[in-house]
Every structure is written in C-alpha cells, then in structure tokens.
Amino acid sequence: MYLVLFLFSCFTGMSFGAIDCTEKGAGRFPDPKDATCKLYGLCVYVASNNSYQFYNYTCPETTYFDPASEVCSASYDCPTGNDTVTCQTAGRIPDSTDTTCQNYFMCIEAPDGTIVPYPQSCPSYSIFNPEIGVCTSDYQCPT
Secondary structure (H helix, E strand, O other): OHHHHHHHHHHHOOOOOOOOHHHHOOEEEEOOOOOOOOEEEEEEEEOOOOEEEEEEEEOOOOOEEEOOOOEEEOOOOOOOOOOOOOOOOOEEEEOOOOOOOOEEEEEEEOOOOOEEEEEEEOOOOOEEEOOOOEEEOOOOOOO
C-alpha cells in the first residue's frame, strides 16, 4: 500500500506541459515547459476514432531529449538560454527573439545567488504580456 502511494505521489508530482497532438501530428515532441530537456511527449494516431493519444515520458538520468532525432541522447546539449539572455532579477521576461509572443524566460535565483533564465512557453490560447509578466489572452503582440 505504501509503495502504491509513493509511486502515485512521484508521478503526480511531475509537471508536463501541454502538447497539442492534433496540431503537431504523430511523433515525439519536447515538453514546451521543461527547461531540463528531460520530459517529452509521444503523440500516437488512433485510426479507429480518428484522434490522437498522448503519452508522457522522461529521459533516463544521464540523457536529454533531442528534438531533432526524437530520442533521448547522452550527447545532446540541452540549451538553457544562458547564452542569449541575462536576467537582472528573479521573475519573468519576454523572449526578444520570439515574434509570436508565446515564449518567455523564467528567471530563478540559484543557490549560489546567480539568476538563471529558463525558457518557457505560454499555453496555445494565450501570449506573454511583458507589461504584467504573465500569459494572457487579451494582450496584443506587437508585429
């Protein structure tokens, strides 16, 4: 009984981002909310009801999900965004390279005091509003 509760708490604690299989189609896709490159989803087409089934996966400890090859790989270099973004304080900042306003960086203070940017994405129905630092559906993305 305790083992079941432990396993349930482990799996329910995992946070997987939304992957829209209808939009993406069949295949393996990186979790858009995961800055560690460990989480990915598998979209499988089910012909009997013309829909997709989604499955969550986590790469083994010493590997990262490589979106180009769609497999977990020990040689994949997980981008952290540290080369292109500098966070001044903890919080959320827009991704200046994203013209869709869907992506932003979550700046988190590390134990050593440095502030590290982690790439994030808004849900498909919203965009990042840099004025208030949240994803919203009523912000107009500048073009």
